[in-house]
Amino acid sequence: MAERFDNEAFYAALNATRLSRQRTWKEVAEEAKISASTLTRIGQGKRPDVDGLAALLYWSGLKAEEFIHDGERPEAEPLAQVTALLRADPNLSPENAKVLEDIVMATYTRLRGV
Structure with missing residues:
Protein backbone atom coordinates (compact mmCIF):
# COMPACT_ATOMS: atom_id res chain seq x y z
CA MET A 1 0.00 0.00 0.00
CA ALA A 2 1.29 3.50 -0.81
CA GLU A 3 2.40 5.75 1.98
CA ARG A 4 0.11 8.64 2.82
CA PHE A 5 0.83 11.95 4.54
CA ASP A 6 -1.88 12.74 7.10
CA ASN A 7 -2.25 16.45 6.50
CA GLU A 8 -5.17 16.83 8.90
CA ALA A 9 -3.22 15.29 11.80
CA PHE A 10 -0.19 17.44 10.96
CA TYR A 11 -2.27 20.62 11.03
CA ALA A 12 -3.91 19.59 14.32
CA ALA A 13 -0.50 18.93 15.86
CA LEU A 14 0.77 22.30 14.61
CA ASN A 15 -2.27 23.97 16.10
CA ALA A 16 -1.70 22.24 19.44
CA THR A 17 1.91 23.43 19.40
CA ARG A 18 0.80 26.93 18.49
CA LEU A 19 -1.72 27.03 21.33
CA SER A 20 0.77 25.62 23.83
CA ARG A 21 3.24 28.35 22.90
CA GLN A 22 0.50 30.98 22.89
CA ARG A 23 1.22 32.09 19.34
CA THR A 24 -0.96 33.40 16.55
CA TRP A 25 -0.77 31.80 13.13
CA LYS A 26 0.96 34.96 11.91
CA GLU A 27 3.62 34.52 14.59
CA VAL A 28 4.05 30.87 13.62
CA ALA A 29 4.68 31.90 10.02
CA GLU A 30 7.19 34.54 11.09
CA GLU A 31 9.04 32.24 13.50
CA ALA A 32 9.11 29.34 11.02
CA LYS A 33 10.12 31.72 8.21
CA ILE A 34 7.32 30.68 5.89
CA SER A 35 4.47 32.59 4.30
CA ALA A 36 1.17 32.84 6.13
CA SER A 37 -0.48 31.52 2.95
CA THR A 38 1.38 28.22 3.47
CA LEU A 39 -0.41 27.78 6.79
CA THR A 40 -3.72 28.78 5.23
CA ARG A 41 -3.30 26.16 2.48
CA ILE A 42 -2.42 23.45 5.01
CA GLY A 43 -5.48 24.42 7.04
CA GLN A 44 -7.59 24.02 3.90
CA GLY A 45 -6.39 20.45 3.49
CA LYS A 46 -3.61 21.01 0.97
CA ARG A 47 -0.24 19.38 1.54
CA PRO A 48 2.67 21.62 2.38
CA ASP A 49 5.59 21.91 -0.03
CA VAL A 50 8.80 20.26 1.12
CA ASP A 51 10.42 23.52 2.27
CA GLY A 52 7.32 24.55 4.23
CA LEU A 53 7.04 21.10 5.77
CA ALA A 54 10.70 21.12 6.81
CA ALA A 55 10.40 24.60 8.33
CA LEU A 56 7.25 23.70 10.28
CA LEU A 57 8.69 20.43 11.51
CA TYR A 58 11.77 22.28 12.74
CA TRP A 59 9.69 25.03 14.37
CA SER A 60 7.36 22.59 16.11
CA GLY A 61 9.77 19.79 16.98
CA LEU A 62 7.39 17.31 15.37
CA LYS A 63 8.65 14.37 13.34
CA ALA A 64 7.48 13.75 9.77
CA GLU A 65 7.18 10.00 10.32
CA GLU A 66 4.40 10.65 12.83
CA PHE A 67 2.21 11.73 9.90
CA ILE A 68 3.17 9.18 7.25
CA HIS A 69 1.05 6.05 7.24
CA ASP A 70 1.11 3.07 4.94
CA GLY A 71 -1.54 1.02 6.67
CA GLU A 72 0.78 -1.96 7.12
CA ARG A 73 3.12 -1.05 9.94
CA PRO A 74 1.46 -1.37 13.34
CA GLU A 75 1.37 1.89 15.22
CA ALA A 76 1.41 2.50 18.95
CA GLU A 77 -2.01 2.83 20.48
Whole structure:
Protein backbone atom coordinates (compact mmCIF):
# COMPACT_ATOMS: atom_id res chain seq x y z
CA MET A 1 0.00 0.00 0.00
CA ALA A 2 1.29 3.50 -0.81
CA GLU A 3 2.40 5.75 1.98
CA ARG A 4 0.11 8.64 2.82
CA PHE A 5 0.83 11.95 4.54
CA ASP A 6 -1.88 12.74 7.10
CA ASN A 7 -2.25 16.45 6.50
CA GLU A 8 -5.17 16.83 8.90
CA ALA A 9 -3.22 15.29 11.80
CA PHE A 10 -0.19 17.44 10.96
CA TYR A 11 -2.27 20.62 11.03
CA ALA A 12 -3.91 19.59 14.32
CA ALA A 13 -0.50 18.93 15.86
CA LEU A 14 0.77 22.30 14.61
CA ASN A 15 -2.27 23.97 16.10
CA ALA A 16 -1.70 22.24 19.44
CA THR A 17 1.91 23.43 19.40
CA ARG A 18 0.80 26.93 18.49
CA LEU A 19 -1.72 27.03 21.33
CA SER A 20 0.77 25.62 23.83
CA ARG A 21 3.24 28.35 22.90
CA GLN A 22 0.50 30.98 22.89
CA ARG A 23 1.22 32.09 19.34
CA THR A 24 -0.96 33.40 16.55
CA TRP A 25 -0.77 31.80 13.13
CA LYS A 26 0.96 34.96 11.91
CA GLU A 27 3.62 34.52 14.59
CA VAL A 28 4.05 30.87 13.62
CA ALA A 29 4.68 31.90 10.02
CA GLU A 30 7.19 34.54 11.09
CA GLU A 31 9.04 32.24 13.50
CA ALA A 32 9.11 29.34 11.02
CA LYS A 33 10.12 31.72 8.21
CA ILE A 34 7.32 30.68 5.89
CA SER A 35 4.47 32.59 4.30
CA ALA A 36 1.17 32.84 6.13
CA SER A 37 -0.48 31.52 2.95
CA THR A 38 1.38 28.22 3.47
CA LEU A 39 -0.41 27.78 6.79
CA THR A 40 -3.72 28.78 5.23
CA ARG A 41 -3.30 26.16 2.48
CA ILE A 42 -2.42 23.45 5.01
CA GLY A 43 -5.48 24.42 7.04
CA GLN A 44 -7.59 24.02 3.90
CA GLY A 45 -6.39 20.45 3.49
CA LYS A 46 -3.61 21.01 0.97
CA ARG A 47 -0.24 19.38 1.54
CA PRO A 48 2.67 21.62 2.38
CA ASP A 49 5.59 21.91 -0.03
CA VAL A 50 8.80 20.26 1.12
CA ASP A 51 10.42 23.52 2.27
CA GLY A 52 7.32 24.55 4.23
CA LEU A 53 7.04 21.10 5.77
CA ALA A 54 10.70 21.12 6.81
CA ALA A 55 10.40 24.60 8.33
CA LEU A 56 7.25 23.70 10.28
CA LEU A 57 8.69 20.43 11.51
CA TYR A 58 11.77 22.28 12.74
CA TRP A 59 9.69 25.03 14.37
CA SER A 60 7.36 22.59 16.11
CA GLY A 61 9.77 19.79 16.98
CA LEU A 62 7.39 17.31 15.37
CA LYS A 63 8.65 14.37 13.34
CA ALA A 64 7.48 13.75 9.77
CA GLU A 65 7.18 10.00 10.32
CA GLU A 66 4.40 10.65 12.83
CA PHE A 67 2.21 11.73 9.90
CA ILE A 68 3.17 9.18 7.25
CA HIS A 69 1.05 6.05 7.24
CA ASP A 70 1.11 3.07 4.94
CA GLY A 71 -1.54 1.02 6.67
CA GLU A 72 0.78 -1.96 7.12
CA ARG A 73 3.12 -1.05 9.94
CA PRO A 74 1.46 -1.37 13.34
CA GLU A 75 1.37 1.89 15.22
CA ALA A 76 1.41 2.50 18.95
CA GLU A 77 -2.01 2.83 20.48
CA PRO A 78 -3.16 6.46 20.57
CA LEU A 79 -3.72 6.41 24.33
CA ALA A 80 -0.22 5.04 24.89
CA GLN A 81 1.21 7.86 22.80
CA VAL A 82 -0.80 10.51 24.65
CA THR A 83 0.20 9.09 28.02
CA ALA A 84 3.88 9.09 27.09
CA LEU A 85 3.70 12.64 25.80
CA LEU A 86 1.86 13.98 28.83
CA ARG A 87 4.28 12.36 31.23
CA ALA A 88 7.26 13.70 29.25
CA ASP A 89 5.95 17.28 29.24
CA PRO A 90 8.31 19.38 31.39
CA ASN A 91 5.53 21.94 31.89
CA LEU A 92 3.37 19.47 33.84
CA SER A 93 3.93 18.05 37.26
CA PRO A 94 3.50 14.26 37.45
CA GLU A 95 0.23 14.83 39.29
CA ASN A 96 -1.11 17.21 36.63
CA ALA A 97 -0.01 14.89 33.84
CA LYS A 98 -1.96 12.09 35.54
CA VAL A 99 -5.06 14.30 35.82
CA LEU A 100 -4.90 15.08 32.09
CA GLU A 101 -4.25 11.44 31.29
CA ASP A 102 -7.37 10.42 33.26
CA ILE A 103 -9.46 13.04 31.45
CA VAL A 104 -8.22 11.94 28.03
CA MET A 105 -8.76 8.26 28.81
CA ALA A 106 -12.27 8.80 30.13
CA THR A 107 -13.21 10.96 27.14
CA TYR A 108 -11.62 8.58 24.64
CA THR A 109 -13.33 5.57 26.18
CA ARG A 110 -16.69 7.33 26.05
CA LEU A 111 -16.34 8.59 22.47
CA ARG A 112 -14.54 5.75 20.69
CA GLY A 113 -17.75 3.78 20.26
CA VAL A 114 -19.52 6.74 18.69
